[in-house]
Amino acid sequence: MISHRFNTGTVHLLGLATGDDLYNAITDYVRSHDISAASLSFLGAVNRASLRYYNQEEKKYQDFAIDKHLEVVAGTGNVSILDAGPFVHIHAAFADDDGHAFGGHVNEGTEVFALEVTVFQLYGTAPTRQLDETTGLMLWGPPQD
Ligand code: ZN
Numbered sequence: 001m002i003s004h005r006f007n008t009g010t011v012h013l014l015g016l017a018t019g020d021d022l023y024n025a026i027t028d029y030v031r032s033h034d035i036s037a038a039s040l041s042f043l044g045a046v047n048r049a050s051l052r053y054y055n056q057e058e059k060k061y062q063d064f065a066i067d068k069h070l071e072v073v074a075g076t077g078n079v080s081i082l083d084a085g086p087f088v089h090i091h092a093a094f095a096d097d098d099g100h101a102f103g104g105h106v107n108e109g110t111e112v113f114a115l116e117v118t119v120f121q122l123y124g125t126a127p128t129r130q131l132d133e134t135t136g137l138m139l140w141g142p143p144q145d
Contacts, residue, residue, distance in 0.1 A: 002127075002140060002141070002142050002143070003143070004037075004124070004125070004126075004127050004140070004143050005124065006037060006122035006123060006124035007122070007123045007124060008120065008122065008123075009120075009121040009122055009123040010121045011118065011119070011120055011121070012029070012033070012035075012117075012118070012119040012121065013116070013117070013118055013119075014026070014029060014116070014117040014118075014119065015114075015115070015116060015117075016044075016112045016114070016115040016116075016117065017112065018112060018113055018114065019111060019112065020111075020112040020115070021108055021109065021110065021111065021112070022046065022090075022106060022110040022111070022112050022115060023088065023090060023106055023107060023108045023109075023110060024108055025112070026040070026077075026088050026090070026117060026119075027086075027088045029119070030079050030086050030088060030119065031085065031086050034086075035079055035086060035119065035121050036079065036080070036081055036086045036126035037079060037080060037121070037122040037123075037124060037125075037126035037127070038078065038079035038119050038120055038121050038122055039077075039078050039079075039119075039120045039122065040075075040076070040077045040078065040079070040088075040090075040117060040118060040119045040120065041074075041075060041076050041077075041117075041118050042072065042075035042076075042077075042092075042115055042116060042117040042118065043072050043073070043074065043075060043115070043116055044071075044072045044112070044113065044114045044115035044116055045069065045070065045071050045072060045112075045113040045114050045115070046069070046070050046072060046094065046110055046111055046112055046113055046115070047069055047111040047112070047113050048065060048066065048067045048068065048069075048070075048109070048110065048111050049065065049066045049070055049092075049094050049106070049110045050063070050065045050106070050107040050108065050109030050110045051063070051064055051065070051066070051103065051104035051105060051106060051107060051110075052064075052104055052105040052106075052107055053104050053105070054105065054137070056135075059135070059136030060136075061105070063107060064104075065109065066094065066102065068096060069096075069097075069113065070094040070095060070096055071094065071095045071096075072092055072093075072094055072115065073092075073093040073094060073095050073101055073103075074092065074093045075090060075091070075092035075093075075106070075117075076090070076091055076092070077089050077090035077091065077106075079119075079126070080126050080127045080128065080129060080140060081126045081127065081128040081129065082128070082129040082138060086126075087129065089105075090105070090106040091103065091104065091105055091106065092104075092106050125143065125144055127140035127141065127143075128140070128141050128144070129141070
């Protein structure tokens, strides 16, 4: 286990517009506001969802899309550093008109109907992602200071 410590900072409330790309809109916001470490949560609705599932045996992502109107039951994520810039990592659960839920790692291509996002900015040295040989994932490295 590794541990990074922060002081809590500015909290940003964002209202995304209909038609926004969920992933790109949040990424654009954090990059343009120099947010390199944050925790985030969101809820609302999307027109379609573009998701990924990580196959742990093959160590590969499997992309899939759900092309219907969905509620965003719960969205969670964080911001850290990847390739020297802020990187947004988001997972979410969605539900259809029967209340059936599914979810995964959120990709570009998830189109917003209405979305409320809370970004809890953190003050301190952001974790940097590096390749973890065991999982094949880009995970947080140890603190640099
Ligand atoms: Zn993920």
